[in-house]
Amino acid sequence: MAYNFKEMMGKKERFTPGHRMCAGCGAPIAVRNVLRALKDEDKAVVTCATSCLEVSTFMYPYTSWEDSFIHNAFENAAATCSGVESAYRAMKKKGKIDDTYKFIAFGGDGGTYDIGFQSLSGAMERGHDMVYVCYDNGAYMNTGIQRSSATPQFADTTTTPSGTESPGKSQYRKDLAAIIAEHHVAYVGQTTFVQNMKDLHLKAEKAIYTEGPAFLNVMAPCPRGWRYDSPEIIDICKMAVETCYWPLFEVIDGKWILNYEPKQKLPIEDFLKSQGRFSHLFKPGNEKYIAQMQEEVDKRWEDLQFLCSRA
Amino acid sequence: MAIRDRLSGNEAIAKAMRQVCADVMPAYPITPSTELPQYFSSFVANGQTETVFVPVESEHSAMSACIGSEAAGARTMSATSSCGLAYMWEMLYVAASNRLPIALAVVNRALSGPININCDHSDAMGARDSGWIQIFAETNQEAYDNFVQAYRIAEHEDVKIPIMICQDGFITSHGVQNIELLEDDVVKNFVGEYNPTSWLLNPEHPEAVGPYTNPPYYMEAKYSQMVGMNNAKKVAVEVGAEFEKISGRKYGLFEEYKTEDADYIMVIMGSAAGTGKDTVDGLREQGVKAGLLKIRMFRPFPGEEIAQALKNAKVIACMDRTESYNSQDGPIGNDVKAALFNAGMAPKVLNYVYGLAGRDVTVESLGSVFEDMQEVDKSGNVGDTYRYLSLRG
Numbered sequence: 001m002a003y004n005f006k007e008m009m010g011k012k013e014r015f016t017p018g019h020r021m022c023a024g025c026g027a028p029i030a031v032r033n034v035l036r037a038l039k040d041e042d043k044a045v046v047t048c049a050t051s052c053l054e055v056s057t058f059m060y061p062y063t064s065w066e067d068s069f070i071h072n073a074f075e076n077a078a079a080t081c082s083g084v085e086s087a088y089r090a091m092k093k094k095g096k097i098d099d100t101y102k103f104i105a106f107g108g109d110g111g112t113y114d115i116g117f118q119s120l121s122g123a124m125e126r127g128h129d130m131v132y133v134c135y136d137n138g139a140y141m142n143t144g145i146q147r148s149s150a151t152p153q154f155a156d157t158t159t160t161p162s163g164t165e166s167p168g169k170s171q172y173r174k175d176l177a178a179i180i181a182e183h184h185v186a187y188v189g190q191t192t193f194v195q196n197m198k199d200l201h202l203k204a205e206k207a208i209y210t211e212g213p214a215f216l217n218v219m220a221p222c223p224r225g226w227r228y229d230s231p232e233i234i235d236i237c238k239m240a241v242e243t244c245y246w247p248l249f250e251v252i253d254g255k256w257i258l259n260y261e262p263k264q265k266l267p268i269e270d271f272l273k274s275q276g277r278f279s280h281l282f283k284p285g286n287e288k289y290i291a292q293m294q295e296e297v298d299k300r301w302e303d304l305q306f307l308c309s310r311a
Numbered sequence: 312m313a314i315r316d317r318l319s320g321n322e323a324i325a326k327a328m329r330q331v332c333a334d335v336m337p338a339y340p341i342t343p344s345t346e347l348p349q350y351f352s353s354f355v356a357n358g359q360t361e362t363v364f365v366p367v368e369s370e371h372s373a374m375s376a377c378i379g380s381e382a383a384g385a386r387t388m389s390a391t392s393s394c395g396l397a398y399m400w401e402m403l404y405v406a407a408s409n410r411l412p413i414a415l416a417v418v419n420r421a422l423s424g425p426i427n428i429n430c431d432h433s434d435a436m437g438a439r440d441s442g443w444i445q446i447f448a449e450t451n452q453e454a455y456d457n458f459v460q461a462y463r464i465a466e467h468e469d470v471k472i473p474i475m476i477c478q479d480g481f482i483t484s485h486g487v488q489n490i491e492l493l494e495d496d497v498v499k500n501f502v503g504e505y506n507p508t509s510w511l512l513n514p515e516h517p518e519a520v521g522p523y524t525n526p527p528y529y530m531e532a533k534y535s536q537m538v539g540m541n542n543a544k545k546v547a548v549e550v551g552a553e554f555e556k557i558s559g560r561k562y563g564l565f566e567e568y569k570t571e572d573a574d575y576i577m578v579i580m581g582s583a584a585g586t587g588k589d590t591v592d593g594l595r596e597q598g599v600k601a602g603l604l605k606i607r608m609f610r611p612f613p614g615e616e617i618a619q620a621l622k623n624a625k626v627i628a629c630m631d632r633t634e635s636y637n638s639q640d641g642p643i644g645n646d647v648k649a650a651l652f653n654a655g656m657a658p659k660v661l662n663y664v665y666g667l668a669g670r671d672v673t674v675e676s677l678g679s680v681f682e683d684m685q686e687v688d689k690s691g692n693v694g695d696t697y698r699y700l701s702l703r704g
Binding site: 043045047054055058059060061063065066067068069070071072073075076079080081082083084085086087088089090091093094096097098099101118119121122123125126 | 334335337361362363365366367368369371372375376377378379380381382383384385387401402405511512513514517518519520521522523524525528
């Protein structure tokens with residue numbers, strides 16, 4: 001599975017320009033790179049949860065999607081995709097269809113970690129041959145930056161505002177990739193926009209072309225919710241990985257594999273400092289919150305290293 | 312050659328489900344429709360069907376998967392009851408607005424709360440504005456026959472609307488009755504192949520389903536759904552006539568029982584219509600001009616036709632097996648009165664809430680409704696127009 005950046009970027013787009021997503025948003029970057037992993041000759045049906053991605057890319061009578069596409073509701077992209085995939089199996093069995101189709105669902109963290117969690121868990125457990133891609137921007141951005149169970153601790157959101165009595169969200173974030181891995185699915189990968197998209201591309205390729213249910217968790221920053229300057233998105237992703245806030249790993253048939261270990265693990269501040277949602281943490285007197293965050297990142301990183309060392 | 316058998320309503324629907332041979336069936340068990348996914352799973356396990364069964368983790372996912380499957384181009388069906396139908400509620404609207412002709416076997420049961428597993432129509436009535444065709448059955452035979460006709464109505468090019476085939480929980484779903492089944496190939500030929508006009512798995516033309524729809528388009532989409540729904544009346548009558556040719560059994564929008572010269576007509580739906588007919592027979596023997604109108608198709612509501620059928624009645628009693636809390640009538644009472652008003656008619660109309668959560672419906676209890684109608688006729692005083700039947704003192 002060699003990765004040639006130039007060649008990849010030269011592929012015909014299956015997600016076309018002209019949509020209404022913000023400049024500097026991670027979601028369309030995730031989508032384009034996942035779809036690039038499809039072989040040209042293969043067809044796909046894309047399912048999308050209600051989200052910024054859906055309402056900004058498929059507004060009647062326009063669509064940015066070259067492949068067949070279905071939006072159903074907020075909490076049921078996985079169940080919907082499982083229905084499409086079941087239809088494919090049924091029609092294939094009856095000889096009504098010859099072509100090879102792949103089934104890819106996209107949802108934000110709201111539609112995946114929270115309201116769509118049951119639907120996702122059910123579809124993964126049933127073993128449909130599909131890929132669910134969560135573009136994780138760590139809050140309900142479509143409704144205006146409310147906290148989700150993917151929101152990092154101490155982030156300022158509109159339902160966890162930092163104030164005189166609160167340093168932002170009080171809870172840790174849920175580790176969804178690990179939870180889905182515990183479903184014993186065929187493939188789980190966690191990634192973001194680093195290494196010229198190589199890690200994302202290879203994981204998308206494995207997820208799509210491994211038979212059975214697969215899950216990709218893609219950290220996809222949101223300039224409105226994270227409050228960064230749009231061009232900084234790639235640096236922020238890099239810092240998420242270099243600080244071990246967002247490690248790159250995959251789980252294949254129950255085997256945990258660490259895909260990248262920073263030569264020198266950077267302090268969590270390097271990830272936080274360019275984001276407005278954490279600016280309150282840098283005020284005098286709030287050092288303890290950053291220390292607490294560092295502690296949690298360290299603990300999770302050690303846990304992950306342990307899981308990956310069991311091979 | 313028709314096959315004579317003795318089956319419960321659920322067994323009968325399961326037979327019909329196997330015979331119509333849909334492509335996909337996502338379903339989640341709930342009393343009293345649980346037997347449908349059970350029977351169907353055993354058909355799959357024993358190689359008696361090609362249908363792909365999807366054992367989803369909830370009714371919400373059942374309807375979500377139905378939408379995905381039907382949109383993909385596969386004929387799709389499911390089954391549910393009560394809270395299961397309520398849990399599907401959000402997705403029912405989406406299925407209808409996407410014009411996906413899914414068939415859903417509804418085994419009517421009271422909605423919680425308080426929780427209760429027995430029959431009433433509160434589940435289906437909760438979904439009456441969702442944009443689905445709703446057809447109700449009096450007997451197991453009707454439940455079977457209605458399911459065989461379902462896709463012909465729903466998939467018709469002038470309709471393209473999902474359809475609920477309703478029967479009464481336990482009363483018909485678990486009660487065993489004599490039944491006449493059609494042969495597999497007769498049903499197969501009658502139902503025919505599903506040929507969608509646009510679908511996701513069309514290799515020649517990618518399809519996009521479920522767009523964000525701004526105000527310039529939303530109302531037109533709803534209007535078009537309304538037109539499709541209205542067309543279902545005409546199509547149901549045509550399909551009913553064709554079905555008569557293969558079965559000898561006649562189906563229309565509703566059934567009139569001794570209404571032609573009736574002074575007192577009961578409008579009722581579901582299994583209690585059978586008890587109502589017995590009641591009418593007894594009253595006729597006593598010389599009372601009693602009649603009964605049994606609604607088969609509740610959505611779309613055949614208002615004009617029903618008003619015509621009621622035009623000579625002196626007093627009408629509308630029987631609602633649900634409470635709708637509008638303080639003046641139930642869903643059937645509401646729709647019948649609107650139909651009469653639109654037809655310029657103003658007869659005396661009583662409205663009863665009856666049989667909630669399996670409360671017994673007997674010849675005596677329905678007989679008391681006809682007594683009330685005669686009393687209103689005699690006194691000229693309609694009194695309380697909204698009444699509860701068989702309420703304990």
